[in-house]
Amino acid sequence: MRNAVEKNMKAWRRKVWQMLRRLEERRESIAKLICVMLLMICSSAAITVASPLFVQHAQAVNAHLGCRALMVWPVQNPKVIAPFDKPEQPWLAGHRGVDLSVADNKDIRAPDDGVIRFVGIVAGKSVVSIQHTAVISTFEPATTPLSVGDPVTRGQIIAYAEGESDHCSDQCIHWGVRNGKQQYLDPESLTARRTVVLKPVRFYAINDHSSVLGKAAFSSMLAE
Ligand SMILES: [Zn+2]
CATH class of the missing domain: 2.70.70.10 (Glucose Permease (Domain IIA))
Incomplete structure (x- = not known):
């Protein structure tokens, strides 16, 4: 009985280890995917999310992951x-x-x-x-x-x-x-990085992006 339990435990440990290993192997590609998603979200002409905190977190994660916008704004405080x-x-x-x-x-x-x-x-x-x-x-x-x-x-x-x-x-x-x-x-x-000036408003669509990203909207002031 004891041997059977130990055997099961070993099998589970092996499975967990294999799963962690697979996750580790995929970590880089997952990070890249997150980069792309965040860049898409942050660069959307009319970002539609529920909270300014989401955008701040997205940008923080973006920076942490080393994501980089394809281009920077050519003028200061772009409007x-x-x-x-x-x-x-x-x-x-x-x-x-x-x-x-x-x-x-x-x-x-x-x-x-x-x-x-x-x-x-x-x-x-x-x-x-x-x-x-x-x-x-x-x-x-x-x-x-x-x-x-x-x-x-x-x-x-x-x-x-x-x-x-x-x-x-x-x-x-x-x-x-x-x-x-x-x-x-x-x-x-x-471009991706921008200063977001939040005006949480009613749930309505600014443009096509809204239907994909959610039904909340805010206006943003663009800034590199
Ligand atoms: Zn023009």
């Missing part, structure tokens, strides 16, 4: 004046980027590492663009002392909001992000 509005077809009307307020500071920072791809005038507009690894950031109006081919690093001041543009007056810049296939991406979706 979106006009959001991205993807055209239904490439040739149709839309807003192929975001317009960000630069009322307080006209520095434009590189959203990510890259090289200066273009500096000049396009259709009367002052344009500076950066070639990142897979996508291109374009700013207007923007002027820069840098030259095509100059390397830039994430967060580096690379240009100034000045010149001509039909998107913005001297109070904002237009930031567009596109891939090599001329497909435009929502720049907001590529």
